Amino acid sequence: MAIIKPFKALRPQAQLAKQVASRPYDVLNSAEAKVEAQGNPSSFLHITKSEIDLPESTDIHAAEVYEQAKSNLAAFIKRDVLFRDIKECYYIYQLIMNGRSQTGLVCVSSIDDYENNVIRKHEFTRPEKEQDRINHIKVSGAQTGNVFLAYRNNNEVDALIDKWKETKTAVYDFTADDEIRHTIWIVNDSDTIEKITSLFEKEIPCTYIADGHHRAASAAKVRAALGDKATPDADFFLTTLFPSNQLHIMDYNRVVKDLNGLDTEAFLEKLRDKFELTLLGKEAYRPEQLHSFGLYVAGNWYRLVAKPGTYTEDPIGILDVTILQNNILTPILKIEDPRTDKRIDFVGGIRGLAELEKRVGSSDMAAAFSLYPVTIEQLFDISDSGNVMPPKSTWFEPKLRDGLLTHLIYE
Incomplete structure (x- = not known):
């Protein structure tokens, strides 16, 4: 106790x-x-x-x-x-x-x-x-x-x-x-x-x-x-x-420096294998539920919804930060370890979606991902199981x- x-x-x-x-x-x-x-x-x-x-x-x-x-x-x-x-x-x-x-x-x-x-x-x-x-x-x-x-x-x-x-x-x-x-x-x-x-x-x-x-x-x-x-x-x-x-708990978002040699269309095409894509244009998108993501690239916002098979039901596998890592960052962008890779940065939700647009628009970064916040029960489940969250998962x-x-x- x-x-x-x-x-x-x-x-x-x-x-x-x-x-x-x-x-x-x-x-x-x-x-x-x-x-x-x-x-x-x-x-x-x-x-x-x-x-x-x-x-x-x-x-x-x-x-x-x-x-x-x-x-x-x-x-x-x-x-x-x-x-x-x-x-x-x-x-x-x-x-x-x-x-x-x-x-x-x-x-x-x-x-x-x-x-x-x-x-x-x-x-x-x-x-x-x-x-x-x-x-x-x-x-x-x-x-x-x-x-x-x-x-x-x-x-x-x-x-x-x-x-x-x-x-x-x-x-x-x-x-x-x-x-x-x-x-x-x-x-x-x-x-x-x-x-x-x-x-x-x-x-x-x-x-x-x-x-x-x-x-x-x-x-x-x-x-x-x-x-x-x-x-x-x-x-x-x-x-x-x-x-x-x-x-x-607020969202903890990601920005990446480059698309690993891909142009925008080739990158979007690869995403369609694992996600349902919807073009939103200039309207910034803050995900409204688990397993949905915002993507800002080349001046446009997209909604990504993870398809079945992109995640597991265990405490770590079900996290949106894990889905992003396992289906986009590692296989497509070749960002293997977000703790040490200099091609990725993290933006706390308190800074808002405008900060994501700013980072990409300044040519500092090539793309940004907005995430749905981790829930407190997810945090408890992971801690109770002895597992460790991916880095920069929660912003209080x-x-x-x-x-x-x-x-x-x-x-």
């Missing part, structure tokens, strides 16, 4: 919450982070993307980057931008995007659970991305990146969280520049804390990583590297748990902000 704990969050003064809160470190490159933090000395990007405070020629994985993060974190605390709660608490985090609300429980989750598959995964991790976060955590002593976990919703947990939101005053409540509203309540009542902990231990058999595989893996490897020097706090990592009925929105709640593993 799931082991979670309250923790003493390092967090901003209420009046500084909006200035401190930053987009996750892994959705911004260094140049974007520098622009976003410009003129804001309280932006948490000075900690998560600390290279913005060093010369532009600095290697973002150099030792001085992590030392700068440690120094900046200490300065934030010294300036009283951030302070640490004196009592271990749970935190309720509500996000509202485009009128749609979702609420999660911020806590720390057991690294033992991660290693014993009580916390289930659906992606492989990349060593270089792991190492970056390992270095950041070890040097700064802080888990700054929140791991987004999902669980099958439980009525008792829902009722507890809803009651707290209705009867207590939020400590933070602001709308960010991207129009997403962030509201956080502190659960500091000992009886309520004990009840939440007990409910997860008795009623929630497992949780699922929705977003943050590298952050979770890095926390586990830091604990292992510390060995006997690991503190009790290092046995846990920063997570926010969302019930499955509140989650929204809205994103949790860094800096509002940080977990220190040592001081």
Whole structure:
């Protein structure tokens, strides 16, 4: 069963919450982070993307980057931008995007659970991305990146969280520049804390990583590297748990650089072997059901519908990303490994279909594919089966902000 704990969050003064809160470190490159933090000395990007405070020629994985993060974190605390709660608490985090609300429980989750598959995964991790976060955590002593976990919703947990939101005053409540509203309540009542902990231990058999595989893996490897020097706090990592009925998975689309030597007509002809094709012209197409795809090539949109025999019924074979890979990317375009092939790129659904048209229209790419989003049940099925999704299969929105709640593993 799931082991979670309250923790003493390092967090901003209420009046500084909006200035401190930053987009996750892994959705911004260094140049974007520098622009976003410009003129804001309280932006948490000075900690998560600390290279913005060093010369532009600095290697973002150099030792001085992590030392700068440690120094900046200490300065934030010294300036009283951030302070640490004196009592271990749970935190309720509500996000509202485009009128749609979702609420999660911020806590720390057991690294033992991660290693014993009580916390289930659906992606492989990349060593270089792991190492970056390992270095950041070890040097700064802080888990700054929140791991987004999902669980099958439980009525008792829902009722507890809803009651707290209705009867207590939020400590933070602001709308960010991207129009997403962030509201956080502190659960500091000992009886309520004990009840939440007990409910997860008795009623929630497992949780699922929705977003943050590298952050979770890095926390586990830091604990292992510390060995006997690991503190009790290092046995846990920063997570926010969302019930499955509140989650929204967006499409994660693909663009390809070339058609593997084929002209447009020859490419379309090959597609007709496995798909029903409909020319849509200039009307952008967002798939409305599983096994249908949008294709943008040579200035036109097409609807593709997978024919029988293009997929299997197992948890991986039935995914649209698998259908695309097995019937188009590998056999026709000769893109064998999308993790490493430089001829393919991925575009999160938050950027919209216009981004696909832009990438192809700029001659950067030759064609784009829009996909129907993976469902939360598909994610659960794959995680439960021990399988791994193809890369870049899920895009969750809205994103949790860094800096509002940080977990220190040592001081």
